[in-house]
Each structure stands twice: as structure tokens, then as C-alpha cells.
Amino acid sequence: MTAKHAALAEKFIADEPRINWHDETLWFVREKRDKAAHGLPEWEQLREWGSQIKNHTLSNLSNYLKEFEEKAKANGIFVHWAQDGAEHNKIIHQIIQKHKIQKIVKSKSMLTEECHLNEYLQQHNIEVVDTDLGERIVQFRKEPPSHIVLPAIHLKKEDVSETFHQHLGTEKGNNDPQYLTEAARQHLRNKFVESDLAITGVNFAVAETGGFVVCTNEGNADMGAHTAAVHIACMGFEKIIPRAEHLGVFLRLLARSATGQPITTYSSHFQKPRQGQEIHIVIVDNGRSKQLGREDFRNSLKCIRCAACFNTCPVYRRSGGHSYHTAVAGPIGSILNPNLDMKANADLPFASTLCGSCSNVCPVKINIHEQLWKWRQVIIAEGYADASKKIAMTAMAFLFSKPKVYRLAGKMGRTIMQVFPFLTNNKWNVWYKQREMPEPPKESFRDWYLKNGKINKNE
Numbered sequence: 055m056t057a058k059h060a061a062l063a064e065k066f067i068a069d070e071p072r073i074n075w076h077d078e079t080l081w082f083v084r085e086k087r088d089k090a091a092h093g094l095p096e097w098e099q100l101r102e103w104g105s106q107i108k109n110h111t112l113s114n115l116s117n118y119l120k121e122f123e124e125k126a127k128a129n130g131i132f133v134h135w136a137q138d139g140a141e142h143n144k145i146i147h148q149i150i151q152k153h154k155i156q157k158i159v160k161s162k163s164m165l166t167e168e169c170h171l172n173e174y175l176q177q178h179n180i181e182v183v184d185t186d187l188g189e190r191i192v193q194f195r196k197e198p199p200s201h202i203v204l205p206a207i208h209l210k211k212e213d214v215s216e217t218f219h220q221h222l223g224t225e226k227g228n229n230d231p232q233y234l235t236e237a238a239r240q241h242l243r244n245k246f247v248e249s250d251l252a253i254t255g256v257n258f259a260v261a262e263t264g265g266f267v268v269c270t271n272e273g274n275a276d277m278g279a280h281t282a283a284v285h286i287a288c289m290g291f292e293k294i295i296p297r298a299e300h301l302g303v304f305l306r307l308l309a310r311s312a313t314g315q316p317i318t319t320y321s322s323h324f325q326k327p328r329q330g331q332e333i334h335i336v337i338v339d340n341g342r343s344k345q346l347g348r349e350d351f352r353n354s355l356k357c358i359r360c361a362a363c364f365n366t367c368p369v370y371r372r373s374g375g376h377s378y379h380t381a382v383a384g385p386i387g388s389i390l391n392p393n394l395d396m397k398a399n400a401d402l403p404f405a406s407t408l409c410g411s412c413s414n415v416c417p418v419k420i421n422i423h424e425q426l427w428k429w430r431q432v433i434i435a436e437g438y439a440d441a442s443k444k445i446a447m448t449a450m451a452f453l454f455s456k457p458k459v460y461r462l463a464g465k466m467g468r469t470i471m472q473v474f475p476f477l478t479n480n481k482w483n484v485w486y487k488q489r490e491m492p493e494p495p496k497e498s499f500r501d502w503y504l505k506n507g508k509i510n511k512n513e
């Protein structure tokens with residue numbers, strides 16, 4: 055089980071120029087984030103406020119959710135509660151059936167990815183058009199998004215050109231981004247005009263007002279919600295914040311952490327339906343209550359989905375989002391997904407160097423690398439770790455607790471590397487697959503230290 059991430063990453067890293075390009079592109083986004091954060095003298099204060107507001111909200115969640123429901127209903131919004139992904143999908147299906155709707159547009163919502171809404175609706179012969187440009191590209195290619203903010207970041211413009219040629223009839227081989235974007239724009243404009251129902255995500259739901267905010271850089275959530283007669287907004291229950299004034303903290307943190315922008319291009323506030331329109335909001339649990347009850351992992355519910363932890367992670371940057379085999383990839387996905395299915399996602403907390411860079415950039419101060427380390431312990435204790443890992447760890451524990459055996463093993467290792475290098479430099483050595491093996495030293499550090507210690511004594 056634990057080899058799943060490694061096996062999927064192997065496919066990604068087979069294309070070496072792509073890994074370097076993917077790595078550099080995401081690091082560029084990370085650097086933009088750094089510049090934007092360092093440009094604000096109050097940045098650390100904002101992080102602290104963001105963290106404290108979220109902590110407070112999680113401790114008073116039921117009160118704020120009830121307050122939100124009450125205010126939203128008073129504003130004329132229909133509020134639905136879904137225990138899991140299946141219920142979320144069923145509620146949306148019922149609304150679609152009630153209005154006999156054929157054409158649906160959807161802006162980016164990681165929750166609908168988590169609940170597999172598109173697949174569910176397809177099974178009921180209902181077509182949904184994803185309107186975020188990156189999401190539309192991966193939807194054409196029948197791929198899941200590989201990043202929560204930049205869904206098609208694993209693709210190059212040549213890939214997009216070929217995809218648009220196949221699906222939109224653009225000129226073969228024309229890789230001009232302007233040309234390709236214009237083709238997508240014309241295609242999506244028609245979809246907006248024809249749609250009867252728009253599905254959006256929710257970035258922040260405000261308990262005090264019963265309104266909610268959706269952030270996009272393309273304005274596609276607004277286009278959908280303003281043209282369709284029915285708007286369904288889907289939110290995980292952790293998206294609640296107590297007061298409208300708290301938006302000032304989170305909107306500043308979100309855009310800077312995600313892309314290095316001072317503000318997301320469109321931060322749209324939805325408060326009540328316009329005349330003749332219906333707004334529904336579906337509030338989803340889907341394992342969140344369980345995570346809230348896990349003391350060590352409760353903090354992960356503070357996440358505002360900025361993806362800064364993805365962009366900085368050396369493993370994510372060099373293994374690609376699809377290697378995480380879940381809707382939310384990267385370091386935060388590796389904490390959230392074992393909660394949903396520990397057995398299926400037992401590999402993810404091990405897909406990390408535990409370097410702590412994720413925790414350093416997180417705008418709401420989630421202790422990501424510590425939680426990854428905790429999950430490893432839980433997964434091993436629950437018996438979901440790979441058998442080979444267990445055997446290797448038992449052998450290492452034996453080796454490290456027996457100094458004589460350790461010294462002998464070191465000597466044998468050095469000799470083998472010097473005299474029979476083919477025994478270590480081969481395809482079965484996973485370390486060797488991507489790296490040069492180091493030159494074996496002539497002696498161990500211990501031997502060197504003993505010798506030099508004597509010299510020093512003589513001096």
C-alpha cells in the first residue's frame with residue numbers, strides 16, 4: 055500500500071524535462087508568495103490572527119454554523135446539510151430534477167472533486183461544464199486536477215494546444231497562449247449563456263451575515279451565478295468564519311499565499327438571491343467531524359486551501375499532483391485523506407521529507423509536518439503500513455541497538471560498494487534510480503575519530 059505514491063510518481067518523473075519545469079514553475083509561485091508576504095510588515099500578525107480566528111471558530115463550530123443557517127435562511131437562501139459525499143451529490147441531483155435542468159456550469163470547488171460530483175451526475179446523464187480554464191482543460195482530458203489552485207499545472211502549452219485542437223477545433227500546433235485562451239473564452243461564454251444552473255464552491259461563509267464569498271481570478275463563478283436561475287454553493291463546514299470583518303484577514307492571507315497577488319481578482323460576495331433566482335447552499339461534513347475529534351489532526355481544518363504548502367514542498371514539486379491519487383494533493387491532502395480512508399491513503403504521510411517548509415509558509419499556522427509525522431505513527435500502530443517498511447524498520451532498530459553489528463554492517467557496506475559496485479548500483483536500488491551513489495569512504499567516521507582523537511591527545 056505504501057508504494058502507491060512512489061509508483062505513481064515514477065510515471066511523472068519518467069519525463070525529466072517536465073519534472074524540472076514543474077519544479078521551477080511552482081518554485082516561481084513560491085517566490086512570488088515570499089515577495090508579497092515580505093512586502094507586508096504585518097504579515098506575521100495576520101497569520102497569527104488567521105490562526106486564532108480559525109481556532110476559535112473550530113471550538114465554537116456548532117454555534118457559528120447554526121447562526122449562519124439562521125441568517126442565510128432569513129436572506130432567502132435554502133440551506134441543506136450533507137453528512138457525506140453521497141448525500142451532497144443526492145441533494146444537488148434533487149435540485150436539478152426539481153427544476154428539470156439540462157445545462158450546468160461549475161466553477162472550481164475542491165469539495166465537489168472530493169465528493170466526485172461530476173462522475174455522479176454523468177452517471178445520471180447530466181453534463182456539467184467546468185468553467186475554470188485549468189479545470190476545463192483537465193476535464194477535456196478526463197483527468198483530475200493536479201493542484202487545488204492551478205489545476206492544469208502539470209501540462210505545458212503544447213499539451214493544451216493539442217487538447218483544444220481535439221475538443222474545440224483550434225489550429226493544430228498553434229501554441230500561442232493568447233490564441234488558446236481566446237478559444238476557451240468563446241467556448242465558455244456560450245456555456246454560461248446557455249446554462250440553467252451554476253454550481254460554485256465557497257471560500258468563506260460569514261455566520262454574522264449569512265452571506266458567503268467565492269474567490270476566482272477568472273470571474274467564472276460570477277458569470278455562472280449571474281446568468282443561471284439557480285445557484286448551488288457547496289461548502290465544507292470548516293469554511294465558516296464568525297464575522298464579516300474577519301474577511302479582511304483571510305482575503306489578504308489567501309491571495310498572497312496562493313499566487314503572490316495582493317488580492318484575488320474577483321472576491322464575490324453572495325448575500326441573497328436576486329428576483330426570480332434561487333440560491334442553495336450545501337454544507338458538508340464528509341469526515342470533518344471525525345477529524346475535528348482527532349486531537350492531533352484537528353488543526354488541519356483551519357486550512358483555507360491556498361496551496362502554498364504544495365508550491366514549497368520538494369516532494370510535491372518533483373512528483374506531481376496526480377501521484378497523490380486524491381482530490382486534495384500535497385502536504386495538506388496527506389493529512390486530510392488518511393482521515394477519510396486510512397487504508398487507501400496510508401502511503402501519503404510518508405510522501406514527505408518532513409523538512410517543515412509547509413508549516414513555515416502556511417498562512418493559518420497549521421503544524422503540517424508534525425501532523426504528517428503523527429499520521430505515520432497512527433498508520434503503523436493501526437497496521438496499515440507496508441510489510442516491507444515494517445521489516446526494514448525492525449532491521450534498522452536491531453542494527454542501531456547493537457554497536458558491534460552496526461560497525462560490521464558498515465564495513466561490509468563499504469567493501470561491497472568498493473569491490474562489487476554492481477551489487478548496489480542496480481535497478482533494485484530505488485535510491486540509485488534517480489541519483490549517483492556516493493563514493494564509499496575508506497574508513498568509518500568512528501575509526502577516523504578514534505585516530506584523530508589519539509593525534510590530538512599526542513599534541
Ligand code: SF4
Nearest residue numbers: 357358360361363416
Ligand atoms: S495547509 Fe496551509 S498552506 Fe496548505 S493549503 Fe491549507 S492553508 Fe494553504
